[in-house]
Amino acid sequence: MYQLLIANKNYSSWSLMVWLLMRQIQIPFEEKLFTFEQHDSWEKFSKSSPTGLLPCLIDGDTLVWDSLAIVEYLAEAFPTIWPKNKNARAWARSATSEMHSGFQFFNSKSLSCATQVKLKTLSEKSRKDINRINELWQEGLNKFGGPFLAGRHFTAMDAFYSPVAIKINNYGLSIDKKPRQYVNRILALPNLRQWIEQALREPWRVQEYEEIERQAGISTMDLST
Secondary structure (H helix, E strand, C coil): CEEEEECCCCCCHHHHHHHHHHHHHCCCEEEEECCCCCCCCHHHHHCCCCCCCCCEEEECCEEEECHHHHHHHHHCCCHHHCCCCHHHHHHHHHHHHHHHHCCHHHHCCCCCCCEEEEECCCCHHHHHHHHHHHHHHHHHHHHHCCCECCECCCCHHHHHHHHHHHHHHHCCCCCCHHHHHHHHHHHCCHHHHHHHHHHHCCCCCCHHHHHHHHHHEEEEEECCC
16 A cells, blocks of 8 residues: 655645545555654654655655655556546646646745635735636636536646645635636535644644744634644
């Protein structure tokens, strides 16, 4: 059985992407959570990950690190990770790579499962990122017919944009009707709801990430227990 090494569910967007994909595609795996807390060092995590970052996937003697590499490794055994249609598959791979390498506004913010924030301001670059998400999601939903971004079935692309759906909701960002419906659809997935519920019960708080929230805006609700 695969073993998936992940970090705190309240903060780790990249862990969520792979975890949710494997749960949605019904790939059996054992979850191993490594908590990071204030002042944790790279050395602590480098014992399990060559980069000191998570997630990592262990398959027997094979170690795969980086979320996108894990997806491609799993896709060799589980082709439904990507759309069956060639054009949809090419589009989904391109859009997933765009998420992996871009969108600084979303990737520079903590996952923020527990905290809802009213943002103070949005820079021009941040607005461009939000507009691009809105445009990209509209394109996929219109072109491939939904209900997911690349067609009828949940794929790696949906997994990679799931943290964005959480952030759009928790930051109260304005997007168009179809993308908003998509956010609601993703947030209603039982597997994602389970992740969020478990994230809210975590006792670990990291001041570095909490400070990102404080700088971004005013906290309107803390959902953690």
